[in-house]
Amino acid sequence: MTIRVAVFGSRGRMGAQAVRAVENADDLELVAAVDAGDERSAVTDAKAEVVIDFTHPDAVMDNLRFAVDAGLHAVVGTTGFSEERLTTLRGWLADRPELGVLIAPNFALGAVLAMRFAQQAARFYDSAEVIELHHNRKADAPSGTAAHTARLIGQARADAGVAPGPDATSSELPGARGASVGDVRVHSVRLPGLVAHEEILFGGEGETLTIRHDSLDRASFMPGVLLGVRSVRTRPGLTVGLEHVLDL
Amino acid sequence: MTIRVAVFGSRGRMGAQAVRAVENADDLELVAAVDAGDERSAVTDAKAEVVIDFTHPDAVMDNLRFAVDAGLHAVVGTTGFSEERLTTLRGWLADRPELGVLIAPNFALGAVLAMRFAQQAARFYDSAEVIELHHNRKADAPSGTAAHTARLIGQARADAGVAPGPDATSSELPGARGASVGDVRVHSVRLPGLVAHEEILFGGEGETLTIRHDSLDRASFMPGVLLGVRSVRTRPGLTVGLEHVLDL
Amino acid sequence: MTIRVAVFGSRGRMGAQAVRAVENADDLELVAAVDAGDERSAVTDAKAEVVIDFTHPDAVMDNLRFAVDAGLHAVVGTTGFSEERLTTLRGWLADRPELGVLIAPNFALGAVLAMRFAQQAARFYDSAEVIELHHNRKADAPSGTAAHTARLIGQARADAGVAPGPDATSSELPGARGASVGDVRVHSVRLPGLVAHEEILFGGEGETLTIRHDSLDRASFMPGVLLGVRSVRTRPGLTVGLEHVLDL
Amino acid sequence: MTIRVAVFGSRGRMGAQAVRAVENADDLELVAAVDAGDERSAVTDAKAEVVIDFTHPDAVMDNLRFAVDAGLHAVVGTTGFSEERLTTLRGWLADRPELGVLIAPNFALGAVLAMRFAQQAARFYDSAEVIELHHNRKADAPSGTAAHTARLIGQARADAGVAPGPDATSSELPGARGASVGDVRVHSVRLPGLVAHEEILFGGEGETLTIRHDSLDRASFMPGVLLGVRSVRTRPGLTVGLEHVLDL
Numbered sequence: 001m002t003i004r005v006a007v008f009g010s011r012g013r014m015g016a017q018a019v020r021a022v023e024n025a026d027d028l029e030l031v032a033a034v035d036a037g038d039e040r041s042a043v044t045d046a047k048a049e050v051v052i053d054f055t056h057p058d059a060v061m062d063n064l065r066f067a068v069d070a071g072l073h074a075v076v077g078t079t080g081f082s083e084e085r086l087t088t089l090r091g092w093l094a095d096r097p098e099l100g101v102l103i104a105p106n107f108a109l110g111a112v113l114a115m116r117f118a119q120q121a122a123r124f125y126d127s128a129e130v131i132e133l134h135h136n137r138k139a140d141a142p143s144g145t146a147a148h149t150a151r152l153i154g155q156a157r158a159d160a161g162v163a164p165g166p167d168a169t170s171s172e173l174p175g176a177r178g179a180s181v182g183d184v185r186v187h188s189v190r191l192p193g194l195v196a197h198e199e200i201l202f203g204g205e206g207e208t209l210t211i212r213h214d215s216l217d218r219a220s221f222m223p224g225v226l227l228g229v230r231s232v233r234t235r236p237g238l239t240v241g242l243e244h245v246l247d248l
Numbered sequence: 249m250t251i252r253v254a255v256f257g258s259r260g261r262m263g264a265q266a267v268r269a270v271e272n273a274d275d276l277e278l279v280a281a282v283d284a285g286d287e288r289s290a291v292t293d294a295k296a297e298v299v300i301d302f303t304h305p306d307a308v309m310d311n312l313r314f315a316v317d318a319g320l321h322a323v324v325g326t327t328g329f330s331e332e333r334l335t336t337l338r339g340w341l342a343d344r345p346e347l348g349v350l351i352a353p354n355f356a357l358g359a360v361l362a363m364r365f366a367q368q369a370a371r372f373y374d375s376a377e378v379i380e381l382h383h384n385r386k387a388d389a390p391s392g393t394a395a396h397t398a399r400l401i402g403q404a405r406a407d408a409g410v411a412p413g414p415d416a417t418s419s420e421l422p423g424a425r426g427a428s429v430g431d432v433r434v435h436s437v438r439l440p441g442l443v444a445h446e447e448i449l450f451g452g453e454g455e456t457l458t459i460r461h462d463s464l465d466r467a468s469f470m471p472g473v474l475l476g477v478r479s480v481r482t483r484p485g486l487t488v489g490l491e492h493v494l495d496l
Numbered sequence: 497m498t499i500r501v502a503v504f505g506s507r508g509r510m511g512a513q514a515v516r517a518v519e520n521a522d523d524l525e526l527v528a529a530v531d532a533g534d535e536r537s538a539v540t541d542a543k544a545e546v547v548i549d550f551t552h553p554d555a556v557m558d559n560l561r562f563a564v565d566a567g568l569h570a571v572v573g574t575t576g577f578s579e580e581r582l583t584t585l586r587g588w589l590a591d592r593p594e595l596g597v598l599i600a601p602n603f604a605l606g607a608v609l610a611m612r613f614a615q616q617a618a619r620f621y622d623s624a625e626v627i628e629l630h631h632n633r634k635a636d637a638p639s640g641t642a643a644h645t646a647r648l649i650g651q652a653r654a655d656a657g658v659a660p661g662p663d664a665t666s667s668e669l670p671g672a673r674g675a676s677v678g679d680v681r682v683h684s685v686r687l688p689g690l691v692a693h694e695e696i697l698f699g700g701e702g703e704t705l706t707i708r709h710d711s712l713d714r715a716s717f718m719p720g721v722l723l724g725v726r727s728v729r730t731r732p733g734l735t736v737g738l739e740h741v742l743d744l
Numbered sequence: 745m746t747i748r749v750a751v752f753g754s755r756g757r758m759g760a761q762a763v764r765a766v767e768n769a770d771d772l773e774l775v776a777a778v779d780a781g782d783e784r785s786a787v788t789d790a791k792a793e794v795v796i797d798f799t800h801p802d803a804v805m806d807n808l809r810f811a812v813d814a815g816l817h818a819v820v821g822t823t824g825f826s827e828e829r830l831t832t833l834r835g836w837l838a839d840r841p842e843l844g845v846l847i848a849p850n851f852a853l854g855a856v857l858a859m860r861f862a863q864q865a866a867r868f869y870d871s872a873e874v875i876e877l878h879h880n881r882k883a884d885a886p887s888g889t890a891a892h893t894a895r896l897i898g899q900a901r902a903d904a905g906v907a908p909g910p911d912a913t914s915s916e917l918p919g920a921r922g923a924s925v926g927d928v929r930v931h932s933v934r935l936p937g938l939v940a941h942e943e944i945l946f947g948g949e950g951e952t953l954t955i956r957h958d959s960l961d962r963a964s965f966m967p968g969v970l971l972g973v974r975s976v977r978t979r980p981g982l983t984v985g986l987e988h989v990l991d992l
Contacts, residue, residue, distance in 0.1 A: 109372050110450070110457035117365045117459070120496050124357050124471070127880060127935045136871060136947070137912045141920040167934050168881045176885040176923035176932040179916075187931040188920040190911050191871045191947025195712065202358070203880070203935025206465030209358035210458075211365070216691065216712060217454030223372070248368050375632060375687045384623060384699070385664045389672040415686050416633045424637040424675035424684040427668075435683040436672040438663050439623045439699025443960065451632070451687025464939065464960060605868050606946070606953035613861045613955070616992050620853050620967070698854070702961030705854035706954075707861070713950030719868070744864050 005229055006032035006048035006072075008040075008063050009055035014077060014218065018052050021222035028229060044070045050229050053078050061085060068092045068099060075228040076103045077221070081240075090238050100232040104242040106145065107224035111198070112242045114213040115149050118200045121209060122153040123160030125202040129178070133189040133197040141188035146198055147181050153200070154182025165203075253477055254280035254296035254320075256288075256311050257303035262325060262466065266300050269470035276477060292318045298477050301326050309333060316340045316347060323476040324351045325469070329488075338486050348480040352490040354393065355472035359446070360490045362461040363397050366448045369457060370401040371408030373450040377426070381437040381445040389436035394446055395429050401448070402430025413451075501725055502528035502544035502568075504536075504559050505551035510573060510714065514548050517718040524725060540566045546725050549574050557581060564588045564595060571724040572599045573717070577736075586734050596728040600738040602641065603720035607694070608738045610709040611645050614696045617705060618649040619656030621698040625674070629685040629693040637684035642694055643677050649696075650678025661699075749973055750776035750792035750816075752784075752807050753799035758821060758962065762796050765966035772973060788814045794973050797822050805829060812836045812843060819972040820847045821965070825984075834982050844976040848986040850889065851968035855942070856986045858957040859893050862944045865953060866897040867904030869946040873922070877933040877941040885932035890942055891925050897944070898926025909947075 005022045009015035010033035022030045031046035036055075040063070043051060050073045053063050057080025067074045081103055093099055106112060122128060130153075132146035142150075157164065164183045178185040196215040201208055224242050231245045239245065253270045257263035258281035270278040279294035284303075288311075291299060298321045301311050305328025315322045329351055341347055354360060370376060378401075380394035390398075405412065412431045426433040444463040449456060472490050479493045487493065501518045505511035506529035518526045527542035532551075536559070539547060546569045549559050553576025563570045577599055589595055602608060618624060626649075628642035638646075653660065660679045674681040692711040697704060720738050727741045735741065749766045753759035754777035766774040775790035780799075784807070787795060794817045797807050801824025811818045825847055837843055850856060866872060874897075876890035886894075901908065908927045922929040940959040945952060968986050975989045983989065 108455055109452065110455045113365075113369050113372065113457055117361075117368070120365070121361050124361065124475075124494070129933050129935060131875065131931065131933065133945075136910060139912055140915040141913045142917060147917075165936060166880060168883055169885045169932075169934060171884040172932075173886060173891075173923035173925065173930075175919040175921065176930060177919065177934070178922065178931060179918060179920035181917065185933070186917070186920060187875070187922060187933065188913075188916075189873050189875065189929070189931065189945065190913060190921070191873060191945060191952060192909060192949055193710070193712065193716070193947035193952040201877075201933065201935060203937035204357065204468060204471055205936055206463065206468035207356055207358045208462045208935060208937040209361055210460040210462070212458040212460070214456045214458070214689070215454065216689065220452060220454035220689070223452060246372070377685050377687060379627065379683065379685065381697075384662060387664055388667040389665050390669060395669075413688060414632060416635055417637050417684075417686060419636045420684075421638060421643075421675035421677065421682070423671040423673060424682060425671060425686070426674065426683060427670060427672035429669065433685070434669075434672060435627065435674060435685065436665075436668075437625050437627065437681070437683065437697065438665060438673070439625060439697055439704060440661065440701055441699035441704040441958070441960065441964070449629075449685065449687060451689035453688055456687060456689040462937070464937065468937070604951055605948065606951045609861075609865050609868065609953055613857075613864070616861075617857050620857065620971075620990070700853065700964060700967055702959065702964035703852055703854045704958045705857055706956040706958070708954040708956070710952045710954070711950065716948060716950035719948060742868070 002027055002029040003229060004029050004031045004047055004049045006034065006043040006046065006051045008034050008051055008053040011035040012054055014054040014221065017218060017222055018054055018225055021226055025226055028226065040066055048072060050075060050232060052225060052229065064089060064101065065092065068096055071096065071099065073099055073232045074101045075225060075232055076101065077107055077225065079105065086238065086240065093238055098236055100235040100237065100239065102228045102232045102239045102245065104228065107221035107242055108215055109224045110213045110220065111145055111215065112224065112246065114198060114200065114211050115152055116243050116248055117211050118149055119152045119156045121202050122156035123162055125204050126162050126165035127203045128153050129185045129201050131187045131189065131199045133194050135194050136190040136192050138190060142179060142181065142186040146186050149198065149200060150181035150184035150186050153184050250275055250277040251477060252277050252279045252295055252297045254282065254291040254294065254299045256282050256299055256301040259283040260302055262302040262469065265467060265470055266302055266473055269474055273474055276474065288314055296320060298323060298480060300473060300477065312337060312349065313340065316344055319347065321347055321480045322349045323473060323480055324349065325355055325473065327353065334486065334488065341486055346484055348483045348485065348487065350476045350480045350487045350493065352476065355469040355490055356463055357472045358461045358468065359393055359463065360472065360494065362446060362448065362459050363400055364491050364496055365459050366397055367400045367404045369450050370404035371410055373452050374410050374413035375451045376401050377433045377449050379435045379437065379447045381442050383442050384438040384440050386438060390427060390429065390434040394434050397446065397448060398429035398432035398434050401432050498523055498525040499725060500525050500527045500543055500545045502530065502539040502542065502547045504530050504547055504549040507531040508550055510550040510717065513715060513718055514550060514721055517722055521722055524722065536562055544568060546571060546728060548721060548725065560585060560597065561588065564592055567595065569595055569728045570597045571721060571728055572597065573603055573721065575601065582734065582736065589734055594732055596731045596733065598724045598728045598735045598741065600724065603717035603738055604711055605720045606709045606716065607641055607711065608720065608742065610694060610696065610707050611648055612739050612744055613707050614645055615648045615652045617698050618652035619658055621700050622658050622661035623699045624649050625681045625697050627683045627685065627695045629690050631690050632686040632688050634686060638675060638677065638682040642682050645694065645696060646677035646680035646682050649680050746771055746773040747973060748773050748775045748791055748793045750778065750787040750790065750795045752778050752795055752797040755779040756798055758798040758965065761963060761966055762798055762969055765970055769970055772970065784810055792816060794819060794976060796969060796973065808833060808845065809836065812840055815840065815843065817843055817976045818845045819969060819976055820845065821851055821969065823849065830982065830984065837982055842980055844979045844981065844983065846972045846976045846983045846989065848972065851965040851986055852959055853968045854957045854964065855889055855959065856968065856990065858942060858944065858955050859896055860987050860992055861955050862893055863896045863900045865946050866900035867906055869948050870906050870909035871947045872897050873929045873945050875931045875933065875943045877938050879938050880934040880936050882934060886923060886930040890930050893942065893944060894925035894928035894930050897928050
């Protein structure tokens with residue numbers, strides 16, 4: 001039995017990729033593709049079981065209200081979820097305990113695995129640094145993913161009672177040692193020819209452990225989206241973050 | 249309360265490092281250091297709780313018989329354990345169910361973590377390759393660690409029902425595509441100036457995930473040995489492989 | 497004064513990029529764009545000085561005959577040049593000693609620089625290996641660039657009287673040590689998510705030197721093409737290989 | 745004919761390595777090894793042709809005065825050469841135009857080649873960054889080598905009239921984008937388990953070029969020292985920097 005899937009935001013950049021990814025998956029069936037201006041009832045008419053939402057922060061809450069009312073599970077890649085929005089959503093789901101909603105800020109499996117591995121390794125090393133490398137059109141430094149990774153490492157170290165290792169730097173040119181995020185140094189490289197890369201380095205006596213993720217294309221999000229679609233029906237309630245679906 | 253530790257093989261290369269590592273750990277106390285020609289009774293006289301064995305395949309079984317009889321937990325880095333030896337050891341431990349013995353072929357935390365992460369990542373990617381790089385005095389290619397890693401990946405993929413991805417190579421100079429171990433290609437680089445390095449690459453559409461371990465010094469084994477000493481007393485029975493102690 | 501440039505093969509994948517690159521360069525002016533079915537006389541009518549050829553092995557010799565007769569310099573990225581073709585071309589140019597023709601199998605500056613640096617480093621190290629990594633749709637292993645790099649290293653070593661360093665491998669799983677090209681081992685990695693990458697490693701006592709080129713997009717050929725256009729007018733005769741234009 | 749070599753500072757860490765390196769070289773002959781307290785006349789008595797100096801800033805000028813007076817060529821790894829000292833030395837050599845003196849702050853061939861390649865590549869890319877990675881006992885950030893490399897890149901770019909490329913960073917956590925040296929961003933990573941590593945990244949549209957040097961051991965200085973010994977006799981006058989000897 002295939003899973004009947006609908007896509008909200010089907011003509012957007014990510015939504016269009018989701019449409020193709022669902023069409024190409026043997027165990028999924030695309031039954032509706034809806035974008036701004038289309039009738040959302042197409043989704044219920046087509047008896048969709050799971051809806052994928054790649055729309056806009058302004059539209060996503062209304063879409064989720066619709067989905068929950070219609071008894072649809074949802075996989076959401078749209079951004080803009082505040083704590084308040086999550087609380088609202090949990091309230092709606094309390095009335096429909098059989099429904100699952102997965103919201104993920106990052107559907108790239110490799111990025112999610114890299115963060116999870118970093119978290120697992122953190123308590124075995126008192127020293128870690130993050131280098132993220134992006135194209136030179138990026139506005140923020142460090143990247144959100146790198147900052148999040150640094151905070152996860154700092155938290156995992158703190159949880160295990162591991163104090164950050166010593167750093168003998170006594171003479172520093174401003175900026176050389178990077179930015180400090182959660183007691184972890186983060187370095188941001190910007191060059192044309194790069195796309196999106198993250199390298200997490202752990203050092204112990206006589207050895208280093210490095211975890212690196214290279215992302216070249218948004219196509220890399222689709223395996224994570226499909227994994228979400230396949231698992232959301234058996235995960236009732238709200239799940240935030242693809243890592244919870246990976247069963248590591 | 250510190251843990252009372254003895255070392256067998258205390259004047260060997262690894263044993264001497266273990267002696268120093270125990271002496272430098274606040275929560276451990278070195279109570280006996282024994283090498284060939286010394287009386288093993290020094291260990292029991294000193295009321296050791298855990299014994300570390302870095303001796304020789306010819307001596308280790310006799311040392312373990314002694315340790316089990318004396319009611320000592322053991323952490324073993326000596327090589328040469330056949331299935332037959334492990335069975336014998338399990339028999340001895342059946343009579344002393346409170347005792348723990350940890351045997352690990354590799355105490356380098358980074359190497360063990362790298363293998364574990366590779367195993368975890370394997371089911372999310374149908375394509376993986378291993379590159380191991382060593383100094384040019386190494387006799388075997390690929391390294392035991394790389395071959396073991398490749399087999400773990402192959403097994404994890406098979407367990408998850410993931411078939412190896414396609415490879416379009418139709419014209420190959422002999423050897424270019426490496427050796428095939430458990431359906432995973434392994435490449436061995438040999439150069440002066442290298443020490444011991446392993447890189448595991450996973451590829452999916454639009455992204456790659458790389459896990460790399462660089463080992464420069466046998467000092468890197470000691471954190472793993474100490475972790476074993478700290479945990480072996482609460483892990484009764486035989487444990488083979490440091491990965492089981494890491495609680496990942 | 498801008499240089500007046502024409503493009504042969506202007507609607508092909510590379511030719512179209514060349515058209516855009518010329519249009520975007522302040523010091524160049526696109527005066528004609530010709531593809532199959534168009535009249536080549538448009539090039540002479542427009543008083544082009546340099547013609548770029550990204551056409552087909554079947555068409556390129558006739559295009560070059562036309563260019564030489566018309567007194568045009570040429571920059572050629574089309575493949576398929578045998579020794580015989582080069583000899584023919586040198587004959588034509590003998591009658592027009594003021595004209596320059598540049599034929600380059602690879603216009604990616606980074607790839608050409610990497611090969612040149614490898615050649616320069618080769619005589620200082622007796623040990624070198626090449627790892628090339630490509631997407632898994634590639635048919636040949638190793639890549640032409642990697643094989644060419646290996647031969648350049650072997651040749652540079654031989655020219656300097658440096659014998660290849662020792663390799664202690666005595667037990668090898670078939671293929672582990674890669675393919676041997678010009679006394680240099682070459683390893684080919686194939687994974688989805690990769691594009692085209694080459695890594696050249698040199699090892700000496702206590703150190704390694706690594707040169708790596710990552711190519712993600714054919715757009716990377718255009719700076720090399722424009723460099724060729726700018727320099728071909730002052731390099732009379734036939735030049736084969738972008739490296740001769742770089743003045744390293 | 746072997747070259748007759750003497751070593752000043754023969755019992756120091758670097759000098760002792762130089763002694764062994766000369767002894768192991770077929771084309772060199774160690775004729776004198778002198779340290780503090782020994783008679784320098786041993787060097788002239790033994791008819792040395794070239795003297796290697798790994799002593800101390802307090803001793804090196806006096807040693808060089810002695811060498812020049814005695815008609816000896818010199819290869820110097822001792823630090824502490826100010827412009828004033830170099831001027832003094834040039835004055836001494838003016839009277840002995842047949843003598844050669846080579847002073848090098850860095851004898852690691854790989855490091856010198858990496859800097860030279862960086863300099864050569866700089867004019868083809870408007871964007872470059874340097875990452876240097878060292879053990880966490882290092883006091884200064886960035887390393888002297890990395891800062892020097894950044895300045896060489898900035899200078900080579902300026903000489904070629906290439907303006908630094910754009911950087912869209914508009915929101916930066918302090919330090920994320922590294923230190924700015926000669927218009928090049930430099931990032932310093934500090935971790936136990938690292939030794940001394942430098943990575944230079946150049947980025948252009950669709951491609952990156954990376955040059956990396958990994959130094960694990962001071963033994964890596966010796967091939968450069970021997971290269972200096974072999975070439976200093978045919979390079980009269982003062983030469984500062986091993987790169988001038990490499991004939992690249």
